[in-house]
Amino acid sequence: MRRQLLALAAGFALLANSLPAAAQGPALAQTPRQPTYETAAALRDKALQDDTAWKLTESLTTDIGHRLVGSPGMARAKDWAVKTFEDLGFTNIKVEEFPKPSWTRGAESASIVAPYEWSLAMIGLGGSVPTPAKGIEAEIVVFPAYADLLAAPEGSLKGKIAVVTAPMTRTLDGAGYSAAGIARRSGPSEAAKRGAVAYLVRSISTSDLRSPHTGGTSYAEGVPKIPAAAIGVPDAELIEKLAAKGPVKIKLNMASTVNEKAVAWNISGDIVGSSRPEEVIIIGGHLDSWDVGTGAIDDASGIGITTAAAKLIGDLPRHPARTIRVVMWGSEERGGSGDAFERMHRDNLANFVVASESDLGADSIYALMLPKGSVRAPQFADLPALMAPLKIMVSRDPALFGGADTSEIQAAGVPVFNLRQSALRYFDLHHSPDDTLDKVDPIQLKQNVAAWVVVLWVIADSDIDFRALAK
Amino acid sequence: MRRQLLALAAGFALLANSLPAAAQGPALAQTPRQPTYETAAALRDKALQDDTAWKLTESLTTDIGHRLVGSPGMARAKDWAVKTFEDLGFTNIKVEEFPKPSWTRGAESASIVAPYEWSLAMIGLGGSVPTPAKGIEAEIVVFPAYADLLAAPEGSLKGKIAVVTAPMTRTLDGAGYSAAGIARRSGPSEAAKRGAVAYLVRSISTSDLRSPHTGGTSYAEGVPKIPAAAIGVPDAELIEKLAAKGPVKIKLNMASTVNEKAVAWNISGDIVGSSRPEEVIIIGGHLDSWDVGTGAIDDASGIGITTAAAKLIGDLPRHPARTIRVVMWGSEERGGSGDAFERMHRDNLANFVVASESDLGADSIYALMLPKGSVRAPQFADLPALMAPLKIMVSRDPALFGGADTSEIQAAGVPVFNLRQSALRYFDLHHSPDDTLDKVDPIQLKQNVAAWVVVLWVIADSDIDFRALAK
Numbered sequence: 001m002r003r004q005l006l007a008l009a010a011g012f013a014l015l016a017n018s019l020p021a022a023a024q025g026p027a028l029a030q031t032p033r034q035p036t037y038e039t040a041a042a043l044r045d046k047a048l049q050d051d052t053a054w055k056l057t058e059s060l061t062t063d064i065g066h067r068l069v070g071s072p073g074m075a076r077a078k079d080w081a082v083k084t085f086e087d088l089g090f091t092n093i094k095v096e097e098f099p100k101p102s103w104t105r106g107a108e109s110a111s112i113v114a115p116y117e118w119s120l121a122m123i124g125l126g127g128s129v130p131t132p133a134k135g136i137e138a139e140i141v142v143f144p145a146y147a148d149l150l151a152a153p154e155g156s157l158k159g160k161i162a163v164v165t166a167p168m169t170r171t172l173d174g175a176g177y178s179a180a181g182i183a184r185r186s187g188p189s190e191a192a193k194r195g196a197v198a199y200l201v202r203s204i205s206t207s208d209l210r211s212p213h214t215g216g217t218s219y220a221e222g223v224p225k226i227p228a229a230a231i232g233v234p235d236a237e238l239i240e241k242l243a244a245k246g247p248v249k250i251k252l253n254m255a256s257t258v259n260e261k262a263v264a265w266n267i268s269g270d271i272v273g274s275s276r277p278e279e280v281i282i283i284g285g286h287l288d289s290w291d292v293g294t295g296a297i298d299d300a301s302g303i304g305i306t307t308a309a310a311k312l313i314g315d316l317p318r319h320p321a322r323t324i325r326v327v328m329w330g331s332e333e334r335g336g337s338g339d340a341f342e343r344m345h346r347d348n349l350a351n352f353v354v355a356s357e358s359d360l361g362a363d364s365i366y367a368l369m370l371p372k373g374s375v376r377a378p379q380f381a382d383l384p385a386l387m388a389p390l391k392i393m394v395s396r397d398p399a400l401f402g403g404a405d406t407s408e409i410q411a412a413g414v415p416v417f418n419l420r421q422s423a424l425r426y427f428d429l430h431h432s433p434d435d436t437l438d439k440v441d442p443i444q445l446k447q448n449v450a451a452w453v454v455v456l457w458v459i460a461d462s463d464i465d466f467r468a469l470a471k
Numbered sequence: 472m473r474r475q476l477l478a479l480a481a482g483f484a485l486l487a488n489s490l491p492a493a494a495q496g497p498a499l500a501q502t503p504r505q506p507t508y509e510t511a512a513a514l515r516d517k518a519l520q521d522d523t524a525w526k527l528t529e530s531l532t533t534d535i536g537h538r539l540v541g542s543p544g545m546a547r548a549k550d551w552a553v554k555t556f557e558d559l560g561f562t563n564i565k566v567e568e569f570p571k572p573s574w575t576r577g578a579e580s581a582s583i584v585a586p587y588e589w590s591l592a593m594i595g596l597g598g599s600v601p602t603p604a605k606g607i608e609a610e611i612v613v614f615p616a617y618a619d620l621l622a623a624p625e626g627s628l629k630g631k632i633a634v635v636t637a638p639m640t641r642t643l644d645g646a647g648y649s650a651a652g653i654a655r656r657s658g659p660s661e662a663a664k665r666g667a668v669a670y671l672v673r674s675i676s677t678s679d680l681r682s683p684h685t686g687g688t689s690y691a692e693g694v695p696k697i698p699a700a701a702i703g704v705p706d707a708e709l710i711e712k713l714a715a716k717g718p719v720k721i722k723l724n725m726a727s728t729v730n731e732k733a734v735a736w737n738i739s740g741d742i743v744g745s746s747r748p749e750e751v752i753i754i755g756g757h758l759d760s761w762d763v764g765t766g767a768i769d770d771a772s773g774i775g776i777t778t779a780a781a782k783l784i785g786d787l788p789r790h791p792a793r794t795i796r797v798v799m800w801g802s803e804e805r806g807g808s809g810d811a812f813e814r815m816h817r818d819n820l821a822n823f824v825v826a827s828e829s830d831l832g833a834d835s836i837y838a839l840m841l842p843k844g845s846v847r848a849p850q851f852a853d854l855p856a857l858m859a860p861l862k863i864m865v866s867r868d869p870a871l872f873g874g875a876d877t878s879e880i881q882a883a884g885v886p887v888f889n890l891r892q893s894a895l896r897y898f899d900l901h902h903s904p905d906d907t908l909d910k911v912d913p914i915q916l917k918q919n920v921a922a923w924v925v926v927l928w929v930i931a932d933s934d935i936d937f938r939a940l941a942k
Contacts, residue, residue: 058712061709062709062712062713062716063586063716064587065587065588065589066589072587072588073587076587115534116535116536116543116544116547117536117543118536118537121904208909208910209680209682209905210682210764210904210905210907211680211681211682232904233909234905234907234908234909234910237907237908237909238532238533238765238907238908241529241533241908242533245533245534293681294709433592433681433703434680434681434705436681436705436708436709437705437708437709437712438679438704438705438708439679439705
């Protein structure tokens with residue numbers, strides 16, 4: 001009850017944008033606090049007034065633009081990352097280069113050609129092979145669910161374009177994405193196995209707008225590679241209606257190219273620990289983006305949030321015990337940068353205390369998920385009180401995922417935490433031309449930084465051993 | 472108070488989708504009613520269960536597709552209109568052809584070329600001249616308000632591309648459209664007068680999405696005609712930010728063509744009056760649409776609403792006294808069809824009792840505006856009670872506008888009424904690729920038909936003389 005009162009009081013203070021430096025008025029419980037508490041609360045309150053994350057997000061999207069692996073924008077972003085770390089006082093700045101074949105979109109289009117001509121809103125999937133120069137024109141077969149495609153017999157799509165029109169469900173935690181995304185990631189090869197000559201998928205999107213949503217796809221070994229694209233949500237619904245009335249023909253043209261010799265970079269900077277600098281907390285976002293928007297929510301904001309939080313800690317007169325390393329991963333969208341990161345740090349993984357990536361936009365965080373076994377650790381006793389003014393619960397469930405770019409080090413034994421953001425709006429915009437700066441809410445962005453800075457400080461200035469607690 | 476109770480009771484019945492045939496239970500006032508009341512209430516309740524408007528909207532957008540003047544879709548739509556009138560029992564079906572030069576969009580694109588390359592979301596304005604084949608590349612001058620362009624001195628835009636980035640305000644009645652739309656309609660010539668070589672305008676839109684919104688523009692006499700296009704809202708905001716940091720160059724390519732010999736058609740069908748058939752009520756929507764969506768809210772739904780309402784009256788065993796004529800106007804978007812309609816009916820305008828067009832989408836009607844001087848006419852005494860279950864007020868303000876296609880007959884003396892719809896969402900979608908069927912809400916569509924059928928029946932089965940009342 002007292003905790004609830006504290007939360008309520010502090011919540012009102014947050015609404016008024018004038019948080020008390022430490023919420024310990026006379027009517028509130030005089031709870032004994034951990035040594036980290038005062039600094040964590042002060043950092044949180046400072047983060048709510050700080051516009052570093054916004055400035056970084058604004059600069060990356062406005063001064064640099066899109067950052068697809070292999071593009072001039074990505075090369076500019078690499079220099080931007082180094083300069084940003086330098087300007088903000090990070091040290092031990094590293095640019096880790098790794099090979100990454102790049103995929104470049106060419107001219108592309110799709111049209112209904114029968115029963116009448118109609119230009120579809122479409123976008124090629126990342127990694128798709130091109131069509132022949134004259135395009136592919138064929139009758140379509142529509143599958144209202146991905147399972148319907150999997151149930152189609154071998155050979156049943158011979159010479160056809162397969163179209164999967166399954167919708168994506170809107171959920172707070174974004175779970176709809178993996179449920180729907182399989183149709184984008186694996187659909188092309190499943191269609192090709194059954195004889196299809198091309199593949200179209202309703203955009204993996206919670207919106208009802210025509211702007212199509214791209215994303216990576218991959219081809220299964222030993223199956224013909226067929227061109228694959230996403231279409232707008234209303235386009236998918238029109239095709240469903242037309243297909244119910246009679247035969248529909250579609251023409252698809254795609255002219256993508258691949259550069260097998262391209263490279264990408266993971267760039268990192270450190271806030272070096274004051275007493276146990278060899279113990280490193282790995283956080284960050286991904287610097288690369290799709291090519292059709294300016295990559296604001298995916299993932300300039302993640303770069304902004306994590307860099308700003310670490311910088312606030314770096315500005316303290318005393319650094320925390322452990323090192324905080326911000327990594328700007330360089331190829332999340334094009335097949336991952338976490339594998340290269342794991343490979344380059346394999347000899348040092350035991351020193352990585354914990355890892356987490358901010359990669360779900362800039363809307364509010366609603367839950368902190370800690371590594372398995374650690375939620376009741378005495379070092380974390382203050383976390384609920386520290387998070388309450390931000391309207392963030394400390395979940396009883398452990399973090400199962402730290403982010404796409406921390407998957408490989410997680411698999412190699414590095415614990416992860418997760419500051420879970422509202423995904424209610426994210427998949428309206430994700431991977432579409434509408435991933436632009438105006439979609440970032442500066443107030444919610446600050447709430448993110450405040451949450452990150454609290455968690456980072458508490459972990460970094462503790463001796464907590466997540467690996468031991470997980471046993 | 473009793474009227475409020477009636478409204479409340481009937482409102483709840485509407486929510487439960489089971490309206491009483493006549494809302495005159497024992498606890499309610501036994502108000503004396505006009506002879507038209509019982510039939511009007513029954514028609515209203517039937518309209519709330521009727522899916523004719525939806526079927527017409529679905530068919531026009533799905534079976535026909537876009538309907539830009541001069542396109543194959545518009546020619547198919549003409550045949551669809553005749554067949555629709557025949558199938559629904561209309562008589563005196565007319566196809567009135569008139570000359571209308573057609574404008575056809577060609578390949579078009581716009582890119583920022585400095586400080587870096589970035590492809591803009593753009594759409595040519597209807598009627599724009601093309602660029603030279605090699606395009607136009609020039610530095611830009613940004614005007615955050617249209618008034619800023621008007622204040623720019625002569626010669627100050629020599630060799631430049633003028634960009635107006637003024638936003639549009641969201642309002643219930645859509646008043647933001649005329650305030651913002653002037654920048655689209657008159658901006659190109661105002662920029663050209665000052666020496667500009669091309670003109671870009673932030674989409675006239677209440678949305679924050681990149682899908683650009685087209686619409687007609689027109690050139691002033693004696694001023695060079697320069698290419699003109701709209702850009703996405705986030706594109707306009709990016710350009711503003713970049714222009715504040717330094718010079719910005721844009722390249723524009725547009726390849727539109729004009730066919731001076733094209734024609735358009737106004738198509739009409741009648742529900743012939745039973746006792747004064749020569750007195751005609753003119754209603755309808757416009758059959759033509761822009762080319763980038765399927766013209767669902769602009770204006771297949773208006774066709775569906777007015778045709779369905781008239782058809783419900785046509786199905787009655789006794790037709791009302793006066794004739795109801797549904798006109799499917801053929802060139803609202805490309806310079807109007809109301810002028811041709813006025814010209815062809817000039818000798819008979821005195822017999823046109825009243826006119827109105829449904830052309831603001833399919834969201835709910837919230838107000839009925841009657842012709843000047845008529846709101847207190849005894850023939851309209853029941854209108855508030857008939858409209859209350861639909862949550863529609865009978866406004867004390869007279870209708871000043873009946874629709875774009877009734878403007879010319881209004882100017883020639885035909886009275887107009889207006890069933891005003893919520894425009895809160897309309898200008899998010901209007902003239903954009905997202906004007907598609909999925910944006911039409913079938914429930915709100917039925918509310919529209921119910922409102923139209925009440926007003927039509929009450930006027931058509933009365934002897935009300937709007938011209939006399941207006942004096």
